[in-house]
Amino acid sequence: MTEPAQANPQGRPPILEVRGGRKNFGAVHALRGVDLVARAGEVTALVGDNGAGKSTMIKCIAGIYGFDAGDVLFEGQPVHISDPSEANDMGIEVVYQDLALCDNLDIVHNMFLGRELKKGIQLDEAAMEARAAEVLASLSVRTVRSIRQHVASLSGGQRQTVAIARAVLWNSKLVILDEPTAALGVAQTEQVLQLVRRLADAGLAVVLVSHNMNDVFEVADSINVLYLGQTAAQVRTKDSSRSEVIELITSGSMSPVGAGSGPALSKTTTDSANGSTPA
Amino acid sequence: MSTSTRPADPAAPSLLAGTVEQPTFGESVNNWVRKVRGGDMGSLPAILALLVLVLGFFALKPEKFLSALNIANLFQQGAVVTTIAMGLVFVLLIGEIDLSAGFTSGACGAVLALALTKLDWPWYLAFGAALVTGVVIGTLLGLSVARIGIPSFIITLAAFLALQGVVLLMIGTGGNISINDSVIIAIQNKNVPPVLGWVLGVLAVAAYAATSLLSWRGRRSRGLLTAPFGLVILKIVVLAVVILGLIGVLNQNRSLNSNVSITGVPIVVPCIAVLALVLGYVLTKTAFGRHIYAVGGNAEATRRAGINVKGVQTACFMICSTMAAFAGVFAASRATSVDPNAGGSNVLLYAVGAAVIGGTSLFGGKGRIIDALIGGAVIAVIDNGMGLLGYSSGIKYVVTGAVLAIAASVDAISRRRARATGRG
Known part of the structure; x- marks a missing residue:
């Protein structure tokens, strides 16, 4: 299951790479060495049991906490993200589980909230509306009746769509989705997963935090498993099976019967940045 | 932007992708009816109430109620409550309340009076001092709510009590400062010359027509959803009839004394119109206004969107007190x-009532400046009409209270209905 060297066909560094990320909250070691590689055009699933550190990890990447130790490389360049606005400026957008939409505003207003387009001091409604329509159309969103309806009138899947569309409205390169299908029904989950796939196909790097193995195996190219604050492994989806991933989630290591890899915590980041074994 | 390089599937044109089907006049009306039935009533109940009240009082007192004199009276009586209500809309929009707005207006009036009489300042300096007083009070209230985190109900209740005392201290128990400055007195007691009134009215209608037509054309040419042309024209015509009709009535001689002629629109009317236009522009056309609605809708989401929520809250209290x-x-x-009783008794409660009757929600996130104008008109009409019919103050308060109770229940019920039909 070791990933072949041509896994990175563009020959470019991954959009985001985290090496040995650590985060302590006082005496609590929330992250004790996490590694993550997210490439353009790919969906990277971030899985792990409750308390494994998924939320902490995305908050560190998004600049809400910042890592205490470890390296973060953005497009190959070492960066230090200590503030959410820095992350936004780089092109990192996070769609949180509770969506953060204003029910009393319409879709366009929500998509541009805090970053409104202006003509002088006046809002440029027409430009915002055209741009929002363009983005939704590029995501092949057709389920929304009118772009000017209040977000309150949307279904859970549509709200998720608006939140995701808002994340890609800016020149984002990395979109992190926190459990986007957790509260959705079957049909809407399917819609959102298709949208997630399209985001990656459009060239973005997508990190999908999920509990749901079905979702993960349906859309992810690569699966990063966290176990008790450490990265157990990052594997290619096509080279791994559901039972292997579940074993990684529950035990942090993989029995050698599977694809024949060594003990997980002794550096099993098989889906590494440039395809070769990291130093 | 990488995603925009993917064109929409041409075989299945998106409703959002430029091939917008423009609604016809009938469809727009149907949409509106659906919206109202879904709980999004806006100012409709208030406008209906206003029509019923006006027709009712007209039927009971035909020769007096709709006379030019009484209509001018209505504006002058309603001016104070309506102005405070316009400011309160901002505070209500972010889901807060300002109980001290009435006595803030009293304190600012006292500052004006003292500056004019004791300090002998010219009217513009005294006016400025009154406004600065309002800004300072609003800043203190806003910082208390946004930074310290005191519930607005409590801190403005404290300000209500304290400012009542401040007015009393400034003027003295049983005291009364009379104002002689001709400019300040003119605001509520003099009129715009009839010719100027017509010019301003025509200019206002022309400006509205030009902006709405230009915006319609701009949106249509970009392929965005637009209201049908007929509806745009209808709105312009209604506005023109209302504005020019009122100017026509107010430009007639309304003096009861045949030797003196009183004609023209009271000066306070264009003053309020300008304030309403500026505030309405801020609320609907600027990013700041959008952020006010966002804070009222979901403060946490607004904060995560990188908006300075505390700054927005403070600014809303400042605007409210400045309007006071x-x-x-x-x-x-x-x-x-x-x-010493300036801004006391029922001024504040009438103003909150005006905003809520007009359709501004007490729960935050929903409201417009026009709500304050319409609600203020409802309250002024009740007060004035029942006075003409010779009812006592007791009856007037009961009726006004009942109207407010109805308005608040309309707000609560339409909210519930909006939840049920998914229109926040």
């Missing part, structure tokens, strides 16, 4: 004096 300062000046002008 304008109202204090209007009240002083109307009474030509300031007494």
Whole structure:
């Protein structure tokens, strides 16, 4: 299951790479060495049991906490993200589980909230509306009746769509989705997963935090498993099976019967940045 | 932007992708009816109430209620409450309340009166001092709510009590400062020359027509969803009829004394119109206004979107108290004096009532400046009409209270209905 060297066909560094990320909250070691590689055009699933550190990890990447130790490389360049606005400026957008939409505003207003387009001091409604329509159309969103309806009138899947569309409205390169299908029904989950796939196909790097193995195996190219604050492994989806991933989630290591890899915590980041074994 | 390089599937044109089907006149009306039935009533109940009240009082007192004199009276009586209500809309929009707005107007009026009489300042400096007083009070209230985190109900209740005392201290128990400055008195007691009134009215209608037609054309040419042309024209015509009709009535001689002629629109009317236009522009056309609605809708989401929520909250309290300062000046002008009870009794509750009757929600996130104008008109009409019919103050309060109770229940019920039909 070791990933072949041509896994990175563009020959470019991954959009985001985290090496040995650590985060302590006082005496609590929330992250004790996490590694993550997210490439353009790919969906990277971030899985792990409750308390494994998924939320902490995305908050560190998004600049809400910042890592205490470890390296973060953005497009190959070492960066230090200590503030959410820095992350936004780089092109990192996070769609949180509770969506953060204003029910009393319409879709366009929500998509541009805090970053409104202006003509002088006046809002440029027409430009915002055209741009929002363009983005939704590029995501092949057709389920929304009118772009000017209040977000309150949307279904859970549509709200998720608006939140995701808002994340890609800016020149984002990395979109992190926190459990986007957790509260959705079957049909809407399917819609959102298709949208997630399209985001990656459009060239973005997508990190999908999920509990749901079905979702993960349906859309992810690569699966990063966290176990008790450490990265157990990052594997290619096509080279791994559901039972292997579940074993990684529950035990942090993989029995050698599977694809024949060594003990997980002794550096099993098989889906590494440039395809070769990291130093 | 990488995603925009993917064109929409041409085989299945998106409703959002430029091939917008423009609604016809009938469809727009149907949509509106659906919206109202879904709980999004806006000012409709208030407009209906206003029509019923006006027709009712007209039927009972045909020769008096719709006379030019009484219509001018209505504007002058309603000016103070309406002005405070416009400011309160901002505070209500972010889901807060300002109980001290009434006495803020009183305190600002007292500052104006003292500056004019004791300090002998020219009217513009005294006016400025009153406004600055309002800004300072609003800043203190806003910082208390946004930074310290005191519930607005409590801190503005404290300010209500304290400012009542401040007015009393400034003017003295049983005291009364009369105002002699001709400019301040003119605001509520003099009229715009009829010719100027016509010019301003025509200009206002022309400006509205030009902006709405230009915006319609701009949106249509970009392929965005637009209202049908007929509806745009209808709105312009209705506005023109209302504005020019009122100017026509107010430009007639309404003097009861045949030797003196009183004609023209009271000066306070264009003053309020300008304030309403500026505030309406801020709310609907600027990013700041959008952020006010966002804070009222979901403060946490607004904060995560990188908006300074505390700054927005503070600014709303500042706007509210500043509008109260304008109202204090209007009240002083109307009474030509300031007494210790200025801004007291029912002024504040009428103003909150006006905003809520007009359709502004007490729950935050929903409201417009026009709500304050319509609600203010409802309250002024009740007060004035029942006075003409000779009812006592007791009956007037009961009726006004009942109207407010109805308005608040309309707000609560339409909210529930909006939840049920998914229109927040």
